[in-house]
Amino acid sequence: MSEAKIELRNVSKRFGKKVVLDGINLTVPKGESLVVIGGSGTGKSVMIKCVLGIIRPDSGQIFVDGKNVLKMDASEREKVLRKFGMLFQGAALFDSLPVWENVAFGLIQGRKMKRKQAKDIAIEKLAKVGLAAEVGELYPAELSGGMQKRVGLARAIAADPEIIFFDEPTTGLDPIMADVINDLIVDSVKDLGATTLSITHDMASARKIADKVAMIHKGKIIWAGSRAEVDDSGNAYVDQFIHGRADGPIQMEVLKP
């Protein structure tokens, strides 16, 4: 097995009384694509934000390239963050900036690239996600949800990061656009040789982009295996989730009238 690019050990996080992460253990091997599946509100986004340092976990350790990021000072941490690209669940585009500047943002602000050169790269990345150069001049509010997702994807890969996080890349897209995005993810990972961690509820997407799959439930990783093993995991939780059944060990917190 290849070395671990990212490793979470016993990571816990609570908000007030609500325990969201309850001792997460997870490893993403270098150059592989891990997909985390799990129900809504189980802490998937919080887990990713802990790795990025946007949320500080209460306890546990997080290693990136073997170094504990929670022990780092601000400047070391900033260096580590340069390795990352992130596609947010809600795209999180800067609505005060035109699309091309959104895509080029990390190059201009983070890497001090000249605006002209950064714009050329931005247009090239937009083309990769199937958007014309003219779209670059629009503002995010003028785009459809699917286009915003694609711009978010272009922004995530713009600086050729070593590690990319995708938070629900296909949610809210039609099935065809979803598959286009899946292809884009697979391609960008192949082109960049990146390590990726994706979150999704969408099993078609998971099957397409995953090397490995892990399932999170109630703040813990309850199952992990290769893509091929998902269908006969022998795990009742995983079975229920991938077949989308209301009956099973996972009880949704829904109040029945």
Next chain:
Amino acid sequence: MNVFAIIGQVVLGTLAEIGALTRFIWLSVSHIFRPPFFWRLVAQQMLRIGYFSLPVVALTAFFTGGALALQIYYGGNSFNSESIVATIVALGITRELGPVLGGLMVAGRVSAAIAAELGTMRVTEQIDALTTLSTNPHKYLVVPRVVAAVVTLPLLVFIADIIGIMGGFVVSTGSLDFNAGVYVKNTADFLKLDDVTSGLIKAAVFGFIIATMGCFHGFNSKGGAQGVGRATTNAVVTASILILAANYVMTSLLFAN
């Protein structure tokens, strides 16, 4: 419920808020002097905070100067009033009313706008996105606004001083039939440089308060549109109260002897 529990909760809540604010100010101020500097953003903010506040501040100053002149004339005895009106208008505007009313008007306009903008960026994860693009949100969002406000508020107040004194002049010569030359001479004789600079120092402090309150409440807003609305209100209220309190403290320090 236990009275002590409630008091304890309020005290702890207030202390926590003060702690958070102190930390926020420290994080932001420490970035003012460390490169990279975002000059383009500072200029953009100076335009928004300073230039677009001009009409509001000018109108406020003009009417205040006029009303002040009338008030002194009606309230005082008419004997000697010609020199008293000019003097009190000049001192009142430059020392107190120019900076305080100017500050309050800009607080209503600018603190609210900043809190709404940054609050929206917070709840749509745009601030988190900055972090993942190797850009420190304090440096990119807070510092330009604070610097721009500290620089432009004194300029605004200086203009307010001139227009306020003009307001007094227009009313005195127009409806009170004072002699224009005497009015100008009285103003020039009694107004000292210290009166003006003390007001400008106050204005710089108010600028800091306005931008910091807007940014702090915007940064800490949570929970969608309602949260942003609450942040906006809180920003204006706290900025206004802090301006009045700081004004009292500075008056007692600057004019102690």
